[in-house]
Amino acid sequence: MQLGLKPVKPHSKTIKNHSVKPPFHRHAFHRINALSIDFKELDYQKTPLGDISLRRRSEPRLDDRVLYEVKLGDEFLMSSLFTEAERQLTHLALAELNGDDLQVVVGGLGLGYTAAAALEHSAVTSLIVIDVMAPVIDWHRRGLVPLGKTLTDDPRCQLIEADFFAVSTNPDIGFDGSAKNSRVHAVLVDIDHSPSRWLNPGNGTFYTAVGLSSIARKLLPGGVFGLWSDDPDDDRFMELLSSVFHTVSAHEVAFENPYTDAESTNTVYLARTPN
Ligand SMILES: C[S@@+](CC[C@H](N)C(=O)[O-])C[C@H]1O[C@@H](n2cnc3c(N)ncnc32)[C@H](O)[C@@H]1O
Numbered sequence: 001m002q003l004g005l006k007p008v009k010p011h012s013k014t015i016k017n018h019s020v021k022p023p024f025h026r027h028a029f030h031r032i033n034a035l036s037i038d039f040k041e042l043d044y045q046k047t048p049l050g051d052i053s054l055r056r057r058s059e060p061r062l063d064d065r066v067l068y069e070v071k072l073g074d075e076f077l078m079s080s081l082f083t084e085a086e087r088q089l090t091h092l093a094l095a096e097l098n099g100d101d102l103q104v105v106v107g108g109l110g111l112g113y114t115a116a117a118a119l120e121h122s123a124v125t126s127l128i129v130i131d132v133m134a135p136v137i138d139w140h141r142r143g144l145v146p147l148g149k150t151l152t153d154d155p156r157c158q159l160i161e162a163d164f165f166a167v168s169t170n171p172d173i174g175f176d177g178s179a180k181n182s183r184v185h186a187v188l189v190d191i192d193h194s195p196s197r198w199l200n201p202g203n204g205t206f207y208t209a210v211g212l213s214s215i216a217r218k219l220l221p222g223g224v225f226g227l228w229s230d231d232p233d234d235d236r237f238m239e240l241l242s243s244v245f246h247t248v249s250a251h252e253v254a255f256e257n258p259y260t261d262a263e264s265t266n267t268v269y270l271a272r273t274p275n
Contacts, residue, residue, distance in 0.1 A: 085266035090117035093226035107164035245271035
Protein backbone atom coordinates (compact mmCIF):
# COMPACT_ATOMS: atom_id res chain seq x y z
CA MET A 1 0.00 0.00 0.00
CA GLN A 2 1.32 3.41 -0.94
CA LEU A 3 1.09 5.77 1.98
CA GLY A 4 1.34 9.48 1.28
CA LEU A 5 2.55 10.76 4.61
CA LYS A 6 0.90 13.05 7.08
CA PRO A 7 3.11 16.10 7.51
CA VAL A 8 4.09 16.99 11.04
CA LYS A 9 1.06 18.82 12.17
CA PRO A 10 2.48 22.32 12.74
CA HIS A 11 3.55 22.48 9.09
CA SER A 12 0.08 22.19 7.77
CA LYS A 13 -2.13 23.65 10.46
CA THR A 14 -4.26 26.55 9.42
CA ILE A 15 -2.80 29.67 10.98
CA LYS A 16 -5.75 31.80 11.88
CA ASN A 17 -5.63 35.33 10.44
CA HIS A 18 -2.28 34.60 8.83
CA SER A 19 -2.03 34.19 5.10
CA VAL A 20 1.70 33.55 5.21
CA LYS A 21 3.19 30.15 5.91
CA PRO A 22 4.43 29.62 9.46
CA PRO A 23 8.18 30.13 9.74
CA PHE A 24 8.53 26.58 11.03
CA HIS A 25 9.57 24.46 8.10
CA ARG A 26 10.58 20.83 8.06
CA HIS A 27 14.21 21.80 7.42
CA ALA A 28 14.14 24.08 10.41
CA PHE A 29 12.85 21.13 12.39
CA HIS A 30 15.94 19.11 11.39
CA ARG A 31 18.24 21.95 12.42
CA ILE A 32 16.48 22.20 15.77
CA ASN A 33 16.89 18.47 16.23
CA ALA A 34 20.60 18.78 15.64
CA LEU A 35 20.73 21.35 18.44
CA SER A 36 18.63 19.34 20.85
CA ILE A 37 20.30 18.66 24.16
CA ASP A 38 18.58 15.31 24.47
CA PHE A 39 17.78 13.43 21.27
CA LYS A 40 17.12 9.74 21.19
CA GLU A 41 15.68 7.50 18.51
CA LEU A 42 13.66 5.08 20.61
CA ASP A 43 12.74 2.77 17.76
CA TYR A 44 13.19 2.39 14.02
CA GLN A 45 11.42 -0.29 12.03
CA LYS A 46 10.84 -1.14 8.42
CA THR A 47 7.19 -1.66 7.56
CA PRO A 48 5.31 -2.25 4.30
CA LEU A 49 4.29 1.41 4.51
CA GLY A 50 7.84 2.74 4.92
CA ASP A 51 10.42 3.14 7.68
CA ILE A 52 8.81 4.31 10.89
CA SER A 53 10.65 5.81 13.83
CA LEU A 54 9.89 7.13 17.28
CA ARG A 55 12.11 9.86 18.69
CA ARG A 56 12.28 11.70 21.97
CA ARG A 57 14.01 15.05 22.14
CA SER A 58 14.12 18.20 24.19
CA GLU A 59 13.07 21.39 22.44
CA PRO A 60 15.47 24.27 23.20
CA ARG A 61 12.93 26.86 22.01
CA LEU A 62 10.44 25.63 24.60
CA ASP A 63 12.65 25.53 27.69
CA ASP A 64 13.85 22.05 26.78
CA ARG A 65 10.38 20.59 26.90
CA VAL A 66 10.55 16.88 26.08
CA LEU A 67 8.70 15.99 22.88
CA TYR A 68 7.84 12.64 21.30
CA GLU A 69 7.67 12.49 17.54
CA VAL A 70 6.72 9.81 15.05
CA LYS A 71 8.30 9.85 11.59
CA LEU A 72 7.34 7.72 8.62
CA GLY A 73 10.04 7.95 5.98
CA ASP A 74 11.19 11.57 5.99
CA GLU A 75 7.86 12.94 7.13
CA PHE A 76 6.55 13.66 10.59
CA LEU A 77 3.36 11.76 11.41
CA MET A 78 2.58 13.03 14.91
CA SER A 79 4.09 15.19 17.65
CA SER A 80 3.25 15.26 21.34
CA LEU A 81 3.35 19.06 21.11
CA PHE A 82 0.05 19.38 19.23
CA THR A 83 -2.67 17.32 20.86
CA GLU A 84 -5.55 19.66 21.67
CA ALA A 85 -7.79 18.86 18.71
CA GLU A 86 -6.92 15.16 18.95
CA ARG A 87 -8.26 15.14 22.52
CA GLN A 88 -11.21 17.39 21.68
CA LEU A 89 -12.25 14.93 18.98
CA THR A 90 -13.10 12.58 21.83
CA HIS A 91 -14.48 15.07 24.33
CA LEU A 92 -16.75 16.82 21.81
CA ALA A 93 -18.08 13.50 20.51
CA LEU A 94 -18.72 11.98 23.93
CA ALA A 95 -20.48 15.15 25.09
CA GLU A 96 -23.19 14.22 22.57
CA LEU A 97 -23.93 10.94 24.34
CA ASN A 98 -25.82 9.93 27.46
CA GLY A 99 -25.57 6.64 29.26
CA ASP A 100 -23.06 4.91 31.46
CA ASP A 101 -22.03 1.93 29.37
CA LEU A 102 -20.50 3.48 26.28
CA GLN A 103 -18.62 1.46 23.65
CA VAL A 104 -16.10 3.59 21.74
CA VAL A 105 -13.86 2.90 18.74
CA VAL A 106 -10.85 5.01 17.73
CA GLY A 107 -9.32 4.71 14.25
CA GLY A 108 -5.63 5.74 14.30
CA LEU A 109 -3.67 5.22 17.55
CA GLY A 110 -0.65 7.49 16.94
CA LEU A 111 0.62 8.73 20.31
CA GLY A 112 -2.70 7.83 21.92
CA TYR A 113 -4.16 11.23 22.85
CA THR A 114 -7.57 10.64 21.24
CA ALA A 115 -7.79 7.18 22.80
CA ALA A 116 -6.62 8.21 26.28
CA ALA A 117 -9.18 11.04 26.31
CA ALA A 118 -11.92 8.40 25.99
CA LEU A 119 -10.63 6.62 29.10
CA GLU A 120 -11.03 9.86 31.08
CA HIS A 121 -14.80 9.30 30.77
CA SER A 122 -16.04 6.87 33.39
CA ALA A 123 -19.09 6.18 31.20
CA VAL A 124 -16.80 4.50 28.65
CA THR A 125 -16.74 0.79 29.43
CA SER A 126 -15.10 -0.45 26.22
CA LEU A 127 -12.53 1.18 23.95
CA ILE A 128 -11.22 -0.45 20.79
CA VAL A 129 -8.29 1.34 19.15
CA ILE A 130 -7.37 0.26 15.62
CA ASP A 131 -4.02 1.01 13.98
CA VAL A 132 -2.56 -0.48 10.84
CA MET A 133 1.07 -0.10 11.98
CA ALA A 134 2.33 -2.87 14.27
CA PRO A 135 5.25 -0.77 15.61
CA VAL A 136 2.88 1.98 16.78
CA ILE A 137 0.94 -0.54 18.86
CA ASP A 138 4.19 -2.09 20.07
CA TRP A 139 5.47 1.29 21.39
CA HIS A 140 2.40 1.57 23.59
CA ARG A 141 2.71 -2.01 24.83
CA ARG A 142 6.39 -1.46 25.66
CA GLY A 143 5.68 1.84 27.41
CA LEU A 144 7.94 3.75 25.02
CA VAL A 145 5.41 6.57 24.58
CA PRO A 146 4.00 8.71 27.40
CA LEU A 147 0.44 7.33 27.21
CA GLY A 148 1.39 3.70 26.58
CA LYS A 149 0.75 2.48 30.11
CA THR A 150 -2.43 4.56 30.41
CA LEU A 151 -3.89 2.64 27.50
CA THR A 152 -2.46 -0.82 28.03
CA ASP A 153 -3.05 -0.96 31.81
CA ASP A 154 -6.71 -0.05 31.45
CA PRO A 155 -8.84 -3.20 31.12
CA ARG A 156 -11.43 -1.26 29.10
CA CYS A 157 -8.94 -0.69 26.27
CA GLN A 158 -8.05 -3.08 23.45
CA LEU A 159 -5.40 -2.24 20.82
CA ILE A 160 -6.08 -3.94 17.48
CA GLU A 161 -3.68 -4.11 14.54
CA ALA A 162 -5.83 -3.75 11.42
CA ASP A 163 -6.72 -1.46 8.55
CA PHE A 164 -9.49 0.67 10.06
CA PHE A 165 -11.09 1.27 6.67
CA ALA A 166 -11.23 -2.43 5.84
CA VAL A 167 -12.79 -3.25 9.22
CA SER A 168 -15.23 -0.37 9.28
CA THR A 169 -16.61 -1.06 5.81
CA ASN A 170 -17.01 -4.81 6.36
CA PRO A 171 -20.60 -5.49 7.49
CA ASP A 172 -19.77 -9.03 8.61
CA ILE A 173 -17.26 -8.29 11.38
CA GLY A 174 -17.08 -6.23 14.53
CA PHE A 175 -14.42 -3.58 15.15
CA ASP A 176 -12.38 -6.14 17.08
CA GLY A 177 -12.28 -8.33 13.97
CA SER A 178 -14.59 -10.94 15.46
CA ALA A 179 -17.51 -12.42 13.54
CA LYS A 180 -19.92 -10.55 15.81
CA ASN A 181 -20.83 -7.24 14.22
CA SER A 182 -21.86 -5.47 17.42
CA ARG A 183 -22.67 -1.81 17.06
CA VAL A 184 -21.02 0.91 19.18
CA HIS A 185 -21.90 4.34 20.55
CA ALA A 186 -19.00 6.31 19.04
CA VAL A 187 -16.44 5.95 16.25
CA LEU A 188 -13.64 8.56 16.28
CA VAL A 189 -11.26 8.79 13.35
CA ASP A 190 -7.89 10.56 13.04
CA ILE A 191 -6.00 8.90 10.18
CA ASP A 192 -6.04 11.19 7.13
CA HIS A 193 -5.15 14.88 6.90
CA SER A 194 -8.75 15.75 6.11
CA PRO A 195 -11.79 14.26 4.34
CA SER A 196 -10.26 15.30 1.01
CA ARG A 197 -6.53 14.86 1.74
CA TRP A 198 -5.71 11.25 2.41
CA LEU A 199 -2.64 9.35 3.56
CA ASN A 200 -3.35 6.78 0.93
CA PRO A 201 -5.46 7.30 -2.23
CA GLY A 202 -7.41 4.14 -1.36
CA ASN A 203 -8.74 5.81 1.78
CA GLY A 204 -10.85 8.15 -0.37
CA THR A 205 -13.66 5.62 -0.71
CA PHE A 206 -14.32 5.96 3.02
CA TYR A 207 -15.25 9.64 2.57
CA THR A 208 -18.17 8.89 0.26
CA ALA A 209 -21.85 8.23 0.90
CA VAL A 210 -21.13 4.50 0.66
CA GLY A 211 -18.17 4.56 3.07
CA LEU A 212 -19.86 6.81 5.60
CA SER A 213 -23.05 4.74 5.43
CA SER A 214 -21.07 1.70 6.48
CA ILE A 215 -19.94 3.57 9.61
CA ALA A 216 -23.50 4.76 10.28
CA ARG A 217 -24.64 1.11 10.16
CA LYS A 218 -22.05 0.19 12.79
CA LEU A 219 -23.37 2.85 15.18
CA LEU A 220 -26.17 2.35 17.68
CA PRO A 221 -29.23 4.64 17.44
CA GLY A 222 -28.14 8.13 18.51
CA GLY A 223 -24.50 7.11 18.06
CA VAL A 224 -21.81 9.58 16.98
CA PHE A 225 -19.13 9.54 14.29
CA GLY A 226 -16.28 12.01 14.92
CA LEU A 227 -13.58 12.98 12.45
CA TRP A 228 -10.42 15.07 12.94
CA SER A 229 -9.36 17.32 10.07
CA ASP A 230 -6.38 19.55 9.46
CA ASP A 231 -8.45 21.72 7.09
CA PRO A 232 -11.14 24.31 7.82
CA ASP A 233 -14.66 22.90 7.72
CA ASP A 234 -15.72 21.98 4.23
CA ASP A 235 -19.30 22.68 3.06
CA ARG A 236 -19.24 19.82 0.58
CA PHE A 237 -18.21 17.35 3.23
CA MET A 238 -20.90 18.70 5.56
CA GLU A 239 -23.46 18.10 2.79
CA LEU A 240 -22.15 14.59 2.34
CA LEU A 241 -22.39 13.89 6.07
CA SER A 242 -25.92 15.32 6.08
CA SER A 243 -26.92 12.93 3.31
CA VAL A 244 -25.96 9.98 5.51
CA PHE A 245 -26.47 11.05 9.12
CA HIS A 246 -29.35 12.58 11.06
CA THR A 247 -27.53 15.58 12.57
CA VAL A 248 -24.11 17.01 11.69
CA SER A 249 -21.86 19.76 13.03
CA ALA A 250 -18.34 21.10 12.52
CA HIS A 251 -16.28 22.48 15.41
CA GLU A 252 -13.19 24.65 15.07
CA VAL A 253 -10.63 23.76 17.73
CA ALA A 254 -8.05 26.48 18.35
CA PHE A 255 -4.74 26.02 20.13
CA GLU A 256 -1.53 27.96 20.65
CA ASN A 257 1.31 27.18 18.29
CA PRO A 258 4.47 28.09 20.22
CA TYR A 259 6.59 27.96 17.07
CA THR A 260 4.62 30.67 15.34
CA ASP A 261 3.40 32.54 18.40
CA ALA A 262 0.00 32.40 16.76
CA GLU A 263 -3.21 30.46 17.07
CA SER A 264 -3.70 27.41 14.89
CA THR A 265 -6.93 25.53 14.30
CA ASN A 266 -8.15 22.09 13.38
CA THR A 267 -11.70 20.93 12.68
CA VAL A 268 -13.71 18.22 14.39
CA TYR A 269 -16.75 16.94 12.49
CA LEU A 270 -19.52 15.21 14.41
CA ALA A 271 -22.37 13.25 12.84
CA ARG A 272 -25.11 11.34 14.62
CA THR A 273 -27.49 8.57 13.71
CA PRO A 274 -31.19 9.02 14.56
CA ASN A 275 -32.36 7.93 18.04
C1 LIG B 1 -1.92 11.21 13.17
S1 LIG B 1 -1.88 9.64 13.84
C2 LIG B 1 -3.20 9.62 14.99
C3 LIG B 1 -2.93 10.52 16.15
C4 LIG B 1 -3.84 10.22 17.33
N1 LIG B 1 -5.14 10.86 17.17
C5 LIG B 1 -3.22 10.71 18.64
O1 LIG B 1 -3.97 11.19 19.50
O2 LIG B 1 -2.00 10.57 18.82
C6 LIG B 1 -2.51 8.62 12.56
C7 LIG B 1 -2.45 7.14 12.89
O3 LIG B 1 -3.20 6.43 11.92
C8 LIG B 1 -2.54 5.22 11.66
N2 LIG B 1 -3.05 4.70 10.38
C9 LIG B 1 -2.69 5.03 9.11
N3 LIG B 1 -3.44 4.36 8.22
C10 LIG B 1 -4.31 3.59 8.94
C11 LIG B 1 -5.33 2.67 8.60
N4 LIG B 1 -5.63 2.41 7.32
N5 LIG B 1 -6.00 2.04 9.59
C12 LIG B 1 -5.70 2.29 10.89
N6 LIG B 1 -4.73 3.16 11.28
C13 LIG B 1 -4.05 3.80 10.31
C14 LIG B 1 -1.08 5.57 11.68
O4 LIG B 1 -0.27 4.42 11.91
C15 LIG B 1 -1.03 6.56 12.84
O5 LIG B 1 -0.75 5.89 14.05
